[in-house]
Amino acid sequence: MAKKIVQEKDMSFLDHVEILRWHLVRSAAAIFIVSMGAFLMKDFIFNKIIFAPKDANFITYRFFCKVSKIFGTDGLCITEIPFKLQSLDMAEQFSVHIWVSITAGFIIAFPFIIWEFWKFISPGLYTKERKGALSFIIISSFLFFIGVLFGYYVITPLSVNFLGNYSISDSVERNIQIGSYISLVKSSVLASGLIFELPIIMYFLTKMGLITPDFLKKYRKHALVVVLILAAVITPPDIISQIIVGVPIMILYEVSIIISKIVIKREFKKEQQNA
Known part of the structure; x- marks a missing residue:
């Protein structure tokens, strides 16, 4: 072990x-x-x-x-x-x-x-x-x-x-x-x-057991709303600017889901090996 x-x-x-x-x-x-x-x-x-x-x-x-x-x-x-x-x-x-x-x-x-x-x-x-x-x-x-x-x-x-x-x-x-x-x-x-450190943050939160891929998927729509609000705060109040900023953040969110899945699979394999 x-x-x-x-x-x-x-x-x-x-x-x-x-x-x-x-x-x-x-x-x-x-x-x-x-x-x-x-x-x-x-x-x-x-x-x-x-x-x-x-x-x-x-x-x-x-x-x-x-x-x-x-x-x-x-x-x-x-x-x-x-x-x-x-x-x-x-x-x-x-x-x-x-x-x-x-x-x-x-x-x-x-x-x-x-x-x-x-x-x-x-x-x-x-x-x-x-x-x-x-x-x-x-x-x-x-x-x-x-x-x-x-x-x-x-x-x-x-x-x-x-x-x-x-x-x-x-x-x-x-x-x-x-x-x-x-x-x-x-x-x-x-x-x-x-903000671009989001995948790293999600990695550690998954390692700590605070989030799961299912959790991230379940609240994807809520995350989209948060992203749009965030984009509205840090950019001018026009739709083009919000889309330009919002799209990369949502891509990072989807990448975070993939990373969370990988972490969960690795932890599961470790548990099987140690069982």
Whole structure:
């Protein structure tokens, strides 16, 4: 019978907290080191990345325009995003610079953070499961980075274009505070990255016995409603944007069902072998 590996016998709650604390400290240190590098790359991060979706020549807008022309219309072509960014507080730009650097540090250091998370939970896993560390880190990081790219190249441009062009009156000038703009970019990117971790979350919930494939299938319709609500929250309130965001999330949900089935089958085989 496979046995779970533990670091120490009869560890107290405080012992576990102490171990967790050091994992968090190392993760925070990694984020800090990467953030320092991001802080020094101010021009590239802001001008080439953060402010890029504000430009009508951004790759996403050009792609939508090409797709629009295929169908014989210019309806999706964007020629201008009519708003200017402004800073109203003395320390706002410096504060924004720090928080963007920390966000970049978290995104880039994500594989290391996942590695620390794995080291924390691995003592409670079986020996065979511990050997899957590399696969877990690669898959988790891949899904997260795909989600980040999806948030940056899809959700952010849709939101910036819609909100930047939305107007209640011509008498209102579109001068957007820089903190508001960057908050939109950060929330879109991070939320998307974390949402794409859904299959990993479902894997562990299945391992813990909290969900089953039948449970996920039973509440598929409810999940669809939640996904549409979520898509409405993180995207502009138009049906096209919600579909663009909702479809990948539903695909991830279906993938989660498959993963849950695989986990259940493996657990069943283990029980038969140990019987």
